[in-house]
Amino acid sequence: MTTIFSKEMKAYFMTGYGTMFMTIYLFIFGLYFTFMNIYPNPNSVLSSTLNNMVFIFLLIFPMITMRSFAEEKKNKTDPLLFTSPLHLGSVVLGKYLAAIVLFLMTVLITAIHAIIIGSFTVQTDVNLILTSYIGFLxxxxxxIAIGIFISVISGNQIVAGISSLGVSIIFFTISSVSEFIPRDSLSGMFFVIVGILALSGLLYWLLKNIWIALITFIVFIGGTIWLYLSQKVLFEGIIQKTIKLLSVTNYSNEYFIGVISLSSIVYYLSIIFLFLFFSYAILERRRWS
Known part of the structure; x- marks a missing residue:
């Protein structure tokens, strides 16, 4: 894993992707910080700057994930990963940790702005600043875990970058759009059926076992129809509830007001684990195909 990690860290700066990401992020952060915390009146609301940087990060984070596996596939070097003595899990973790370290380095540099705020203002809410940074991280x-997964399934880094950008924008806007979606029980039932169909397709794609996918589909469809006929009210507003539950950006909002919840930590760790596992599963299947 350390070999992959070192290789990826060098590649970030040799190819310029890492430098470009850091430059763009720090430049825009500096502008936000100046006009939100220094000019016209000094204040200590650094959390607002970080909250506004969420959208900027979603626009530029594909720079550090799109080339991780897609470039290997494009350059025909992925067979070297499959035939190396390294475990594929170590390869995925090595590339992921390299991207995380680059991201962490970039964010930690902005901690200098907290020191600047402390010199301008009498009272600085340290706890709010810390929780905001934790939520942003x-x-x-x-x-980044989602971006790594998209890079694994993409044919080249341009496609991976555009796909990651599209997915991030969807996650960012989906909560607002959900308010315009019907809340009736029938719409909710069809939404659940589509979700079951997608889950069955994903199982077949990952496991290549039609029986597991088919049994999963039949069991869940049967349960859904039974619930709809017996307790129709359960499906009312289920689309909005599901979207808010799955919205990655929603869980960060509470960090920017100084609240850290166990549910948000479990959610983010689950997202990281699932997408890294999916990346490993696809690579493992590709190795033996």
């Missing part, structure tokens, strides 16, 4: 770590 969790959010970034989750999206």
């Amino acid at each position: 969790f959010l970034g770590a989750a999206f």
